[in-house]
Amino acid sequence: MRLTVTRSAGKAFSARSLLRVIAALLLAVALAACATRPHVVAHGFTFDGWDDHWYPQITVLEYAYGDKYHMTRKKNENGLPPGTSVFGDMPVAKFLYVRWRLKATGQTFEERVDLRDRLPADLSGHDITFVIDGSQLYVFVVTPEQIKVRLTKRPLKTWWSTHRVSYEIFPAVRSPDRTHLGEAAPWAPASREH
Structure with a gap:
């Protein structure tokens, strides 16, 4: 049939x-x-104004680690808490946006950092963090690799660099000893189109 x-x-x-x-x-x-579908990896997004010594002189008004995960985006014109920490399976962001205000002058600054060519190809177990120094934003990748002897002085602006291998990825790509890495970064630039 x-x-x-x-x-x-x-x-x-x-x-x-x-x-x-x-x-x-x-x-x-x-x-x-x-x-x-976004590229999802177990990694972290964190910042800490207390330990990095930019709070209370600076108030974060808005941040967004990408636009695919609500836990890494916040906005409040009256100010946000000086720190956050999110770790787990989440999308690898294509950008980091931060807007902040200097309390002394009331000036507002903002920075949108394109992360596509600045992040390691394998972000598993890493953290993305930022530090604000006046009108300048600094962004770092913190690797899961522990420094064998905890340092008493931080080699980079983030407190993470005293005990975990960290790299500045904005405004320049620099190693913990502050040398410019450029194309010789410890990872291949990972331009992703996920």
Whole structure:
């Protein structure tokens, strides 16, 4: 017995043809979903104005580590807490946006850092953090690698650099000893189109 489905125009489709069309549509939907899904990795986004000594002189008004995860975005014109810490499976952000105000002058600054060519190819176990120094934003990648002897003086502006290997990725790409890494960064630039 052969099953046929007819259209109003009088042409007949076999069940096999109909299944092929449905399979092609499902494949197209699956591919589209994969193309728009963000790259998710277990890593952290954190900042600490107390330990990095920029709070209470500076008030963070807004931050966004990408736009794919609500836990890494906050905004309040009256000011936000001077620190946060989020770690777990989350999308690797393409940008970091920070807006802040200097309490002494009331001046407001903002910076949007394109992270696509500044992050390591494998961000697993790493943290992204920032430090504010007046009108300048500094962004760091903190690796999971512990420094063998805890340092008494931080080599970079972030407190993390006293006990974990860290790299400045904005405004310049620099190692813990403050040398400019440029293209010789300890990771290959990871331009992602996820």
